[in-house]
Amino acid sequence: MASPLGRCGALAGEIHVSSADRTRQTLEVIDAALPRLGLVERVHVDDALYTFRGDALREWLKALPADAARVLVIGHNPALIELARWLCPELPASFPTGSLVHLRLPDGAWRSVTPRSAEWVASLSPAEVSYDIFQPEAPATKEPGGIHLPERAALQLEHQYQLIRELEPGVIAGFDPEFLHQYRVNLRRSRAIGESVLAAVKVPGLRKGLKRLKRRAQATSDLRDLDVFLASLSQQRPLLAPRVQPALQAWLSSRRDVEHQALCEQLASEAYAREKLVWGRFLASGSFRKALRKLTRKRVQTVLTEQVAQHDRSLASITVASPDEALHDLRKGVKRIRYLAELDPERHRDLLSSLRQRQNLLGNFQDLCTWQAWVGEFAAELDGDSDQRAGLNGWLAELGQQKQALRERLMGERQLHSSNA
Template sequence: MLELYLLRHAKAKREGEKLPDAERPLSQRGRCQAAAMAPALMRWGALEGEVVSSPARRTRETLEAMAEALPEGTPAPVAHFDEALYTFDGEALRAWLQTLPEGNRRLLVVGHNPALLELARWLSSKAPDSLPTGGLLHLRLPGESWQALKKHAAEELACLIPEQVSHELFLRRAPAPPELRKADLAGRLQGQLGHLYRLVRALEPGVMAGIDPEFLHQYRVNLRRSRAIGEAVLATVRQAGNGKAPGLKKRLKTLKQRAQATSDLRDLDVFLESLAQAPPPLQASTRRALHDWLNERAREQHECLCRQLGQPDYAEQMQAWQAFLDGDGFWQALARLSASRVEAVLDERIAGHDSDLAALTPDAPDEAFHDLRKAVKRIRYLAELDPKRHRRFLKGLKQRQTLLGDFQDLCTRQAWIAAFAASSPKAPRRRQECDAWCDALEAQKRALREQIMALEPLCEPGPAAR
């Protein structure tokens, strides 16, 4: 099996009157693209074989920017520069490839379009229609000889672009939010939900690439926000007494399931990030074992999530949600909403929160604090239906959400630490270290419990105070 990686140089500055094409440098955006692609090339194994590049300045600088972005201690790829790769002709590039000697089965070619894309299309019938700057194609080819390559012989093809590995770069092309300042409540809600749907779908490639955890975080946030807004609509319509929103409850259940499918992976990402920022109180060997174990769990969870996102029923469910949002039934339900009904439901939720807060005790189960966190989120999402009216109130929720979120994180870490310890039953010393760490986290949880129970009730004299 031959492994071929085709990397288009990152974005270069436009050709100037006195600057030959081969001397065009990278733009600032191009440097960001190259740096973002570095971990992706590492994960895909593109830097493990021979690296051959066009000698053009923009390809050289692409490699340089990637090398600078590699983790500390990672050797920079040693590239060979070949004048034959400074070509825009796919046939010329194919002819060069077929002259390579046997021996190296993994090759990264850094070059130019349209040559790279034309070569990919010759090798695979599934090649994409375009290859943006900084984009990478990975092809698996049968046999062991480059000379024996045949048309459409690739057994697998994968594509990755900078906007799928860097959420910061993705934001440049992310769906723009609609202008809703002059919309009424119904129009604003439908506009918000439609925008959230477009964001979720646009984030999916980045989630599946699995390079930047921010894609997963934003995907999860927007799914949960969609569900929360939908639940607020459902609760408000029901508050009217005879209001209905046929099909909404079923759609919200689907959104909940899709969001829950991301929970473990998101928790693992947060835990791994915390380990990188502050080494845990473990011996070096145990820390390495924990890090490797968590990474393996994250890999498994990511593969599982990717399989779900790739299933036909996922696309069908998401398209059904979009159709529901655009349907007359949902619009009629939105038309029955009013600010006073929203306020009535908000007051009910605040009263329920205050009752649950007052019932907390130092010995209350962790789940009681988790339920309170969920209640605060539901209150926030409902208040955000009219953010101007509740600006001060929303600002005051921030500390409460932070405390409850920190408590949730500590509980999650305890669960993963216990699972890690249980995975090595023949390592009693490791178990002792993990137990001691969990005890330390338990002390932090007790302190947070006291802070949470000391919070003031949310209930205020009336809507004007919010």
């Protein structure tokens, strides 16, 4: 929670900590993560905060000096949540350990604070900040063994729907890019499975839902690309002029902030809430389950064979002069084949292994194209000397060479084979 506390300004004012060992250790860990802030030297350790009674915390709060404009309290429940709900009844009745609640009070002396006088600005839990913490809380996928194909497709779509809803708070918080990645993956996987089902059987109402999923996934595209590029930039450290690298990083971060804000506005909209409610109800409907009963291994195999043949024809047509879009289309086709094969994974184990390897190659090519576009756009806006532009042009040329090497490798790939066993 150290980085979120710092970014939201919680550490900018006075810091008051209970005298309990665990609360002081909490601050010490935050201080170790943010050593430049000197938190341990600024902290006020107070025995009065070592309480589990909300009324005792109210008395402590009202005794704060008037010049304390911003206060962070690290204390104990149920006292903290009782105090918070006394100030702002709209708050939930509980928060996970390690959570942050940000309240804003009206101007005036602390002693004059009254019930219901606070505005709920924000709240944040560790599971919204770190995907590693969130992950165990995600719904478990049911074991596919012994499950009929229609039931498996329904379970996968329901599981992905639940994951999408569970991931939304982490996406909005925006501290761990993995939330966005998993959110995007589950949107696209849901759409791909739905399209696979639709290719094999007729399901009334499914196509409309898939169009909405496609639109939501597209809204995450640039943001995800920016996350990947920023992570790569910090790891690879390309040889650019000293002022260019941080300028590029700042430019990308600014673009990311704009994209993230736009996505948050979408997720908070009434239209989005209605859309997700409709999709969830559709997946749980009897009519959807009834239509899925027509999904058979034979139908899936027929569609899969057609898609593999189309992929092989597209792969055979790739040349050194093929446009980048041809390889992007190839990547989309591979994903469609993979998701269709995953409806019957035991039968298509070898095919799925080949598909994952090929998808990684095509994904790497896609990343290089995206990075090339971002660097080119940044270079066009850069007000710098010729050396700075030369460094960027050199990097663009290197990215082009990497793309060409991947293109040639893909041209040497073998054709896929769909099992008919």
